[in-house]
Structures are given as structure tokens and as C-alpha cells.
Amino acid sequence: MASSSTNDKLKIIDEIIKDYPDLYNPLELYKMILQAQKQIRDDPKKGTIIDWSDESIIEDLQKKVRQFNQPITNFLNPNIFNSKALINTCERIVKAFIEKGLEKKLLDNFLNELFYGKISIHDLVAATLKGDAGYFKDFGERFKVDPALILFIASTLIQPCLEEIAKRIDSSLLEKWWQAPCPICGRRPIVARLKARKRYLICSLCEAEYLTDLFFCVNCGNIDPTTLKFLAPEDYPEFRVDFCEKCKHYLKVIDESKLKKPIPKGFEDIITIDLDIMANELGLKRV
16 A cells, blocks of 8 residues: 555645646656655655654754754765665656656666666765756766756655655754755755745755745845845736846745635645746746
8 A cells, every 4th residue: 555645645636637637747747756656655764774753863964954054965875775666666757757758768778777787876866965966967968868857867766755854854943944955955946835924935855845035036045125026927816926136037936825725735836837937938047
């Protein structure tokens, strides 16, 4: 049986598809990825050798975050991950992409080298934890594939572990972080939720939710309110795009006080795809 959280997400996807039929393709892919992650998601250790229910482990990680002011992924040893489980999951995720139209030959060489140990799964995890763009750029050139695709696939392998950590982290750390990169995985957010006049950044990878300033560009750090603007679709007052005139990057914002129906956690980016289209037409850039 799949874990209750996975089952819940799969059911949520089916409900969202009913409400947003135009989003069928990305939601169906999301569903296939969840199913591909089943082995890791069902594992209490989330594809690692660590017992995450041990509070001392989380406490130690939190101390390091506070001491060094760096995200938790900087303190995770890639060797804690179960290489066999990750490789098996990687194969299933690639098959999901192929089923949705990706040419099989694009990732055949990558998978073969991973299976036969020519690519170290732990090196792949290490680069993913660090967000090492150079590592994935080299892969892209080597296998003639978009490096962002390989990074995405690699990220899905460690996602269940990062989600587990995010669920167990002290909420006070999330309230006091006040930086753009996620305190768990270091990714920069593309979505935020507005609650009681407070803006909470949402990590699309680990689902961490952490407080930030209302006037703050998550891309360049600009805090000048005169150059921080927003746009809102006329037909959807619950959504808006916050953008920076200096760097031309944007953040999608969900105003929870105006929502007619709650948006489930983890689905913020997909449900607000129309905001990406609007921002792109205005020449704004996604973080």
C-alpha cells in the first residue's frame, strides 16, 4: 500500500483535474511522478539510512542552520541515500517522461551509465543537494539533453527525504529565516502565500513554507518599494504577480483571504501556471 500522504496527494490531483481540466497534462505528469516515487515515499527512511523520527537528528541539523545560516541540504551527507532505491526510482521517473512524450533516446545513455556505475548516484545526489549548476550543465552537453531536465529528475529522487525534514523542522526556524532560498533545500521559490498581511514563500521541492518581507525581491534581494510592483488578473483577484523592476524577475502570490476554494499544499505552482504566461508576455523572468 502507498503511504497515506501519497494516497492523499493522488486523490487531490484527481479533484484538481476536475476543477482545472486545462491543467490535465502537468497534473497527470505530477501524478505519474508520485507513483514513480512510491518505493521511496513508502519507506519510513525516505530512501536513506536515517531514522527521521529521531528528534536529535533534526535538532542537530537545525543547530547547524542557525549557526552557519545555510540551508539543511548543505549538511546532508549524500552517502546516507540508498543508491539502489534511487536508481530504481530514477528509471521509473524517466519512463514517466517517456510516456508523456519525451524521446527515449535522449536519456538512454544517462540511464545506462547510472545503472553500470559510470555515473555515481551519490555524486549526482551531492550535486543536487548543492544545486551545482555546472555539474548538470556538463551532463546536458554530454548527453545532448536539457540540463534542467536532469536536475529535475535528480531532485525528485531526494524530494521525499526533504519533504520529511520540512515536516519535522521547528516552525520557529521557518518564521525567523527571512531569506529567499529555502532553509531546507536552498531552492529559490516561485510562489508565495499571503496570510494576514504576511507573505510566506513556498518551496516547490520540499514544500517548506517560510516567512519573508512583503517588499523583497527573491531573485536580487531588492528591498526598494518604489521598484517592487505587482500585477493582478482582473478575473482572478486571489492571484497576483509581484515583480522587481531592477532584475525583471517575478514571484507568483496567492492571497488566501480571497480564495473561493483552498489550494492544496504542493500544488501552488501548477495551479498558477496562467500567471507564468501573463508574466512571460510582459517580459518578466521566472526565478
